[in-house]
Amino acid sequence: MSTAGPDGLTHLRADGTAHMVDVTAKRVTVRTASAAGTVLLSPEAVAALRGGTVPKGDALGVARIAGIQAAKRTPDLVPLCHPIAIHAVEVDLQVRDEGVDITATVRTADRTGVEMEALTCVSVAALALIDMVKAVDKLAVVTDVRVTAKSGGRSGDWTRPA
Numbered sequence: 001m002s003t004a005g006p007d008g009l010t011h012l013r014a015d016g017t018a019h020m021v022d023v024t025a026k027r028v029t030v031r032t033a034s035a036a037g038t039v040l041l042s043p044e045a046v047a048a049l050r051g052g053t054v055p056k057g058d059a060l061g062v063a064r065i066a067g068i069q070a071a072k073r074t075p076d077l078v079p080l081c082h083p084i085a086i087h088a089v090e091v092d093l094q095v096r097d098e099g100v101d102i103t104a105t106v107r108t109a110d111r112t113g114v115e116m117e118a119l120t121c122v123s124v125a126a127l128a129l130i131d132m133v134k135a136v137d138k139l140a141v142v143t144d145v146r147v148t149a150k151s152g153g154r155s156g157d158w159t160r161p162a
Helices: 043-051 059-077 115-133
Strands: 029-040 088-096 099-110 141-151
Touching (some): 043 088, 043 099, 043 115, 059 088, 059 099, 099 115
Antiparallel strands (some): 029 099, 088 099
16 A cells, blocks of 8 residues: 555655655665755854864864764654664865855665755754854854765665756
8 A cells, every 4th residue: 555645745645644654665775965064154253263262162073073963863853754874974064264164974774865864964063063153153154055965775876966
């Protein structure tokens, strides 16, 4: 019996209510997803990051660890995400004149992808960074959080067009 709802949407039952998709029958495959986002900061906050003078300490290190933790906790935050084994998380933060670019790559060998984990990683890393620099920049903005690439699974490989 199909559980697809109206218009074939997999996360909706026939009556239109949301449910978690059953992935039991899917093959375990290696899956990777990457995401990116930016935290726009004032010149003063950028200077503090570059000079190591952020009042709360190692803002980039804290943001990196927060992102890793977030990737592992995604099913606790996003209701219909499956709890899956996270085998690797890479988080990079690049300070630029306008702020900080955050990129993340998450890997698993499981039955469903890790796009939401990569997005959650970037988002929480950005929030942690703002928390660390808010004494220097109260106007920081998180922007452009997006999936940049994915591989594995039935739908195969995908990369966001430039």
